[in-house]
Amino acid sequence: MRYRALGNTGLQVSEIGLGAEWLERHNAQEVKEVIDACEAAGINILDCWMAEPNVRSNIGAAIRGRRDRWIIQGHVGSTWQNGQYVRTRDLTKAKPAFEDLLSRLGTDYVDLGMIHFVDAEAEFDQIMNGEFIEYMRSLKQSGAVRHIGMSTHNPHVARKAALCGEIEMLLFSVNPAFDLLPGSEDMNAYFAEEYDEGLHRIAPEREELYRICERRGVGITVMKGYAGGRLFDASASPFGIALTPVQCLHYALTRPAVASVMAGFDTPEHVRAAVAYETAGEEEKDYATALAKAPRHAYAAGQCTYCGHCAPCPAGIDIAMVNKLYDLAVLHDDVPATVPAHYGQLEAKASACIGCRACESRCPFGVQVAERMQKAAALFESAAR
Incomplete structure (x- = not known):
């Protein structure tokens, strides 16, 4: 397993991480099997945004006695109300939900305290000028949160976060399909059945975001790296071709500022399919040729995606x-x-x-x-x- 610096946080994270959402549908033993497989592969970062109590407890039980080897992204603002998930900025709900997260995970801190799911610019402004950011600051001061992060699907919000000087890292959705799309406050827009035929290059606001994060030392961990598995199915993919987990991982990991991809795992076999990236050859990683030959929405001529096909250079230039x-x-x-x-x-x-x-x-x-x-x-x- 290779490890990367997560921006300026000082943390070294495995370039493949555990996005624990899929673990909600599994019992304690199955969760432990997935987490044990992750540990055996060298994965050291996990994201737990889910408010559902059982999955939090199952994850906590699986890492008991080994908490220190995990870098945890824990979300603030994800709550469980009346038996269902509710995203909220109401601190009377958010505070006990975060305390519940710590308790069920069996820890007194999370490494990355994520302001949960901010896709509207107006909401970002309210958070950063109100009591919610004050609460995050208090958590950091007390040590319950080591670094303040934010999760968003909207590059406009992510840009504001990267430039604000207080958000240290982002959980952002990155894959070759989403990167074609302009920023939106409606996450469902990224899962449209068809994309506009005119979309043939990475959206400029996404290119700019990655470069701003790289320049300012704001690390990115990736969600939706597989677009919810959509990219594995030619009939569902907006490109009309199927990509592999290794190709999707390589795409995300070649974006500037990206440190780790939070992949979703149902089984240890899913873990192994992702970790195969670490020993894959260049042909297995090659998303670029597949996209360039795709029947729909191939990337524009002349745009460098940093895929590395240009190598080797006889003069030794990277x-x-x-x-x-x-x-x-x-x-x-x-x-x-x-x-x-x-x-x-x-x-x-x-x-x-x-x-x-x-x-x-x-x-x-x-x-x-x-x-x-x-x-x-x-x-x-x-x-x-």
């Missing part, structure tokens, strides 16, 4: 990384110092490009790599002289 750093740099007029610093650590710079264009013949999306290397060299290396 082309995908140079492209990622270049895109981060041009996001704003003033280039953050950290970006050229990362560029300076690359063994081979963009100026080493010999213009052979072998990379371009391998790129599924027709990116003009040689031209981008010239632009990157001019941006980063002329300034360094």
Whole structure:
């Protein structure tokens, strides 16, 4: 298992995590089997947003005696009222629900205290200017929450959170289908039966979000990485093709700022299917060729998705990384110092490009790599002289 820094939190998280939602439909023994399989594979982060009491207790029982090896994303604002889940900002409901979460998980803190499910910009503003954020601050001050995070499906809300200076990480929905869609306050829009035929590139607000998070050290953990399993079925997929878990994981993990994908597991076999990513070859990870050849909604020509098809470069350039750093740099007029610093650590710079264009013949999306290397060299290396 490989581990990644979660933004500036100081936490090192497994790049595959446990999104525990599916465990609601399982008994205590089955939950323990899944969690044991995760531990055996080296998974060290789990997300528990569910308010249903039994699943919280079952997870707590499964990690009893091993709490310290888990990084827990626990949600604040997810409550159980009259036998059903209710999202709320009412602290008279949210406070006892969070205390219940701690009690049932058998812990006195969560590593990541998530402000639960904020998809409307007006609601974000209310939270950040009201008693809810004050409560989150008090939880952090007391140590019941180590870092404040937020979960959202809306890139406009996520952008506000990343720029506000107080939200340290995001749980955000990332997959190649959702990335085509403009931001919406209605999560159901992402699960439409058909997408607009004009959608042929990553939505600009999503590209910008990933780059802002990378630049500011706001880590991302991923939900909906499989689009609820929809991407595994050609008849349900908006692309008209089926992707594999490994391909979906690779897509999410190549987005800037992404540290871990919270995958849903019903069984230990599901855990193994996801963890296969850690030993998969490049052909198994290859989402780019599949999307480029998809009968519907293939990505636009000329757009780099950092998939790595351009490798190997005879000059030793990490082309995908140079492209990622270049895109981060041009996001704003003033280039953050950290970006050229990362560029300076690359063994081979963009100026080493010999213009052979072998990379371009391998790129599924027709990116003009040689031209981008010239632009990157001019941006980063002329300034360094």
